[in-house]
Amino acid sequence: MRNIRTYTEVGPGGASIPEQVVAQGDRLAARLKDIRSVVGIASGKGGVGKSALTANLAAALASDGLRVGALDADLNGPSLARMLGVVGKRMVEGEHGIEPPTAAVGVRVVSMELFQDGEDAPLRWRGPEADGWVWRNVVETGTLRELISDVAWGELDVLLVDVAPGTDRIGRLLDLVPDPAALLLVTTPSEMSRRVVARSARLVREACVGKVGIVENMTSWECPNCNALTDLYEPAGPDLSGRDGIEKWGAVPFDPRLARSTDEGVPFVLSHPETPAALAIREIIARLLGELEAK
Amino acid sequence: MKFLCLPCDQVMTFAERQVPGDGTLAAVFSCPSCEREMAMLTNPYETQLVSGLGVKIGGRTVPEQPMELLRTSLDGARPDAFVEADAPPAAATLAGDVPIAGRLTWSADALERLERVPSFVRGMVKRIYADWARERGISEMTPELMSRARTELGLEEM
Numbered sequence: 001m002r003n004i005r006t007y008t009e010v011g012p013g014g015a016s017i018p019e020q021v022v023a024q025g026d027r028l029a030a031r032l033k034d035i036r037s038v039v040g041i042a043s044g045k046g047g048v049g050k051s052a053l054t055a056n057l058a059a060a061l062a063s064d065g066l067r068v069g070a071l072d073a074d075l076n077g078p079s080l081a082r083m084l085g086v087v088g089k090r091m092v093e094g095e096h097g098i099e100p101p102t103a104a105v106g107v108r109v110v111s112m113e114l115f116q117d118g119e120d121a122p123l124r125w126r127g128p129e130a131d132g133w134v135w136r137n138v139v140e141t142g143t144l145r146e147l148i149s150d151v152a153w154g155e156l157d158v159l160l161v162d163v164a165p166g167t168d169r170i171g172r173l174l175d176l177v178p179d180p181a182a183l184l185l186v187t188t189p190s191e192m193s194r195r196v197v198a199r200s201a202r203l204v205r206e207a208c209v210g211k212v213g214i215v216e217n218m219t220s221w222e223c224p225n226c227n228a229l230t231d232l233y234e235p236a237g238p239d240l241s242g243r244d245g246i247e248k249w250g251a252v253p254f255d256p257r258l259a260r261s262t263d264e265g266v267p268f269v270l271s272h273p274e275t276p277a278a279l280a281i282r283e284i285i286a287r288l289l290g291e292l293e294a295k
Numbered sequence: 296m297k298f299l300c301l302p303c304d305q306v307m308t309f310a311e312r313q314v315p316g317d318g319t320l321a322a323v324f325s326c327p328s329c330e331r332e333m334a335m336l337t338n339p340y341e342t343q344l345v346s347g348l349g350v351k352i353g354g355r356t357v358p359e360q361p362m363e364l365l366r367t368s369l370d371g372a373r374p375d376a377f378v379e380a381d382a383p384p385a386a387a388t389l390a391g392d393v394p395i396a397g398r399l400t401w402s403a404d405a406l407e408r409l410e411r412v413p414s415f416v417r418g419m420v421k422r423i424y425a426d427w428a429r430e431r432g433i434s435e436m437t438p439e440l441m442s443r444a445r446t447e448l449g450l451e452e453m
Contacts, residue, residue: 021350146362
């Protein structure tokens, strides 16, 4: 057998791809330097209310005077721009990157909704249809990288990242931002949701993410007549809190006005500040800020 | 991705990239010792896989532009997604205006040509031309200069 020198032995040259990938990483790192805390809002499960929670956390944090960005990392099912009322707004080709639109409360928002033509436009990439599975994931990860590194976020106290359903999507975020300041795992009290989120919890534990909190959403329902809170689910499935430093940071009761409000682009936490759901979100913020302070 | 010339035991250097427009790509490498050349031919999904990384085989002639991958890959993009930060008033862009020191003006013909670029990527393409012109001390961009820049920068993929 011939003795052919290996890739690492032959020195520089060739297609120059690694150098370009390193440059992309440098650009991402430079952008992240201006962001004090990146906080992921994830689950693994879909339909548990991550995006509505993200929108309301962002609005509440901004209303408290923090400089907040909100990134919709759900490329295939974006909703954050609508929930924060910036759908249809244009991005500015700025000197230091793409300047995102700002929601009424001052939150800087980036979502695929801002790039796509038409409310019902599915996410489609140019490229050969045959064997699209070979390249589609690479394009989407690269796009997510650009949504962080190429946006002129400015100096932020917090960048909230609404992570798409699927435990692999949490891994994708951690590939780009290996050390987020905190990660919220959102679940409902249902057995199915808890089982899926348990997988996500294991993933983030194994990735050594420092601050991880569980948020239970849609836990109870407030009677409009007597204001009594009644459990929506009989809690089932694995208890996610208390394992390996992962604690429950809060529970948000179900309120149909929250869904309606966010659909209309009005953060519920600001429009209905005295409701149990809004107060619960405020408690989560207090816990989150305490954890970020302690980091 | 490197190519080793086995007779010379030398890493071949990138020489040329051609994009015929059918989704395939040809990249030419040559041996610095014996000057033997070889072409790497990629099929459409291999080409897309590499461009999906946001890289160019052989290196870049212009720096990566903001959201270049998204803007060149997204199908069904919103035409008015972007607006220029410092768009000069229309009158100031007409040919014959006195150029502001250090500022690039565009002839009417150049603007017309730029208008043909899809709006989703127009700002990015304009910036590439503007950077090229500034580096050469050019104060007014014309269609002829745009063609020159396109050739020099190898913008066949944009």
